[in-house]
Amino acid sequence: MTSTIQLISPVDGRVYAERRCADAGQIDQALAAAQAAQASWKRRPLSERAAFCSAAVDAMLAMQADIVPELAWQMGRPVRFGAGELRGFEERARHMIAIAPEALAALEPTPIAGFRRFIKREPLGTVLVVAPWNYPYLTAVNTIIPALMAGNSVILKHASQTLLVGERFAEAFRRANLPDGLFQNLLLSHVYTGAIIASGRVRQVNFTGSVEGGKSMEHAAIGEFVGVGLELGGKDPAYVRADANLEHAVENLVDGSFFNSGQSCCAVERIYVDEQLYPAFVERFVTLTRQYVLGNPLDEATTLGPMVSRGAADFVRDQIAEALTQGARALIDPSAFPADAPGSAYLAPQVLVDVSHQMSVMREESFGPVVGIMPVASDDEAIALMNDSEFGLSASIWTQHLAAAEHLGNQIDTGTVFMNRCDYLDPALAWTGVKNSGRGVTLSRLGYEHLTRAKSFHLRHEI
Known part of the structure; x- marks a missing residue:
C-alpha cells in the first residue's frame, strides 16, 4: 500500500498539502529514466546544458508570486522575506552556470615532447539530492544546477515539510524543456531513500540535514562506493x-x-x-x-x-x-x-x-x-x-x-x-564543514569536483 505524507502548516496547524509517496515501481522507473537520459546528456555541449539550466532559473523566478506565500504556509517564513530566498537561488544558480566552463575544463600539466597529457572532468551519473525545509530553494540549488551542468542526471528528494518546493523545481525544468528523465522529483519515505542509496544506481548523494540523518546516509551507502556529501548541524x-x-x-x-x-x-x-x-x-x-x-x-x-x-x-x-x-x-x-x-x-x-x-x-x-x-x-x-x-x-x-x-x-x-x-x-567560495557539521563541498569551482570524477589521458603520439 502506498503511503501518503501530510504537510502540516506551522501557520495554523492544519494540513496544507497531502501527497502520495513514490512506490517501488515508480522509483525503479525513475532510476532507469535517469540513467538513460544522462547517457546522452553528458555528450551535449556545455553551452546547451547552460541554456537549459538558465531557462529553468528564469522559469522559477517567474513563479515568485506563488512561491512566496507557499513558503510562508509550508515553513513559516514571513512573506516580506520570501523573495530573498529566490534572489539567493538566482545568485547561486547563475554563478555556478557561469563558472562551469572554467571549473570543468581539462587540466594540462607541463608539456612533455611527444606526449599529449590532460585530465578531464567526467560526470558521475545520477546524483541524489536530499534537501531540507529551512532554506528549501537555496540548499537544493547548490547541487541541482552544478550537477546538471557537469553532465549528471538528478533525482530530488525534498523534505516532506516543503514538498511543494520539489514540485516547483520539476515545473521549472518542465517549462525549460529539459529532456525527460534528467531531473525528477520524488516524494520518498526514509526507507525508500535508503534503498535508493544502497541500490548502487546513484553515484553521489548530497544531503543537508541533521547529524543523525547524515549518519543514516552514510550507513545506507556502505559497500556501494557512493560519494556522500553532508551538510549537517551547526552551533x-x-x-x-x-x-x-x-x-x-x-x-x-x-x-x-x-x-x-x-x-x-x-x-x-x-x-x-x-x-x-x-x-x-x-x-x-x-x-x-x-x-x-x-x-x-x-x-x-x-x-x-x-x-x-x-x-x-x-x-x-x-x-x-x-x-x-x-x-x-x-x-x-x-x-x-x-x-x-x-x-x-x-x-x-x-x-x-x-x-x-x-x-x-x-x-x-x-x-x-x-x-x-x-x-x-x-x-x-x-x-x-x-x-x-x-x-x-x-x-x-x-x-x-x-x-x-x-x-x-x-x-x-x-x-x-x-x-x-x-x-x-x-557562491564563489566553498561551502563546507568540519567535525559534526559534515564533509564534502558545494558551491565554487570546488563544488564541481564532488560532482565529477577525474579521467586522465596519457597519449604518446611520437614513436
Whole structure:
C-alpha cells in the first residue's frame, strides 16, 4: 500500500498539502529514466546544458508570486522575506552556470615532447539530492544546477515539510524543456531513500540535514562506493572584539541570530564579546531584538514567523528553561510578544546572559530564536570557547583589523570564517564543514569536483 505524507502548516496547524509517496515501481522507473537520459546528456555541449539550466532559473523566478506565500504556509517564513530566498537561488544558480566552463575544463600539466597529457572532468551519473525545509530553494540549488551542468542526471528528494518546493523545481525544468528523465522529483519515505542509496544506481548523494540523518546516509551507502556529501548541524559562534564597530556588529548579529526564526545551519547561536564592550553590546542587542514583530507570516508587518512545528518550538523552550534553572538570565519578556503561546509554533526571540558551556543552549544545536552571550577577556579565551563545540560550520569575527581577523580565523575549526558579516553563503567560495557539521563541498569551482570524477589521458603520439 502506498503511503501518503501530510504537510502540516506551522501557520495554523492544519494540513496544507497531502501527497502520495513514490512506490517501488515508480522509483525503479525513475532510476532507469535517469540513467538513460544522462547517457546522452553528458555528450551535449556545455553551452546547451547552460541554456537549459538558465531557462529553468528564469522559469522559477517567474513563479515568485506563488512561491512566496507557499513558503510562508509550508515553513513559516514571513512573506516580506520570501523573495530573498529566490534572489539567493538566482545568485547561486547563475554563478555556478557561469563558472562551469572554467571549473570543468581539462587540466594540462607541463608539456612533455611527444606526449599529449590532460585530465578531464567526467560526470558521475545520477546524483541524489536530499534537501531540507529551512532554506528549501537555496540548499537544493547548490547541487541541482552544478550537477546538471557537469553532465549528471538528478533525482530530488525534498523534505516532506516543503514538498511543494520539489514540485516547483520539476515545473521549472518542465517549462525549460529539459529532456525527460534528467531531473525528477520524488516524494520518498526514509526507507525508500535508503534503498535508493544502497541500490548502487546513484553515484553521489548530497544531503543537508541533521547529524543523525547524515549518519543514516552514510550507513545506507556502505559497500556501494557512493560519494556522500553532508551538510549537517551547526552551533555557529561570533566573537566581537573591543575594536569592533558596535552598531554594525549588533545590527548584523541580531539578524544572524533570529532571521528565519533562527532556523539556519549557519545561524549565530552563541556570541562572545570582549568584556570592555560587553555591557553596551548586550544593551543594544536586547533593544533591537525587542523590535521584532512575531505573528502570522502572511502578514506583511510580521518580521518573525512561527517555527516549523510545535515540537521544534517546544525543544527550544525546554532548552531555555533548562538554562534558567542553571543560572542563566533571560533578557526578553515573552509577554511582550502576544503571539507567543506555550505549546504553539510561535516563539518569541530570547537573549540569554550569565550562560556557560555547561548549558546545552551553548553546546547543542538550538535551531531556533535563542542566543547566549558571554563576556571574554582575550582573543585566546574567545578562540578556546569558539572551538569548544562538536560542530564547525561557520564562525564570525567582528573587528576593524583585517590582519587580526585572518590570524584568528586560522585558529578556528570551521569550514568558513567571516569578518564583519555572518549567515551568508558566497557562491564563489566553498561551502563546507568540519567535525559534526559534515564533509564534502558545494558551491565554487570546488563544488564541481564532488560532482565529477577525474579521467586522465596519457597519449604518446611520437614513436
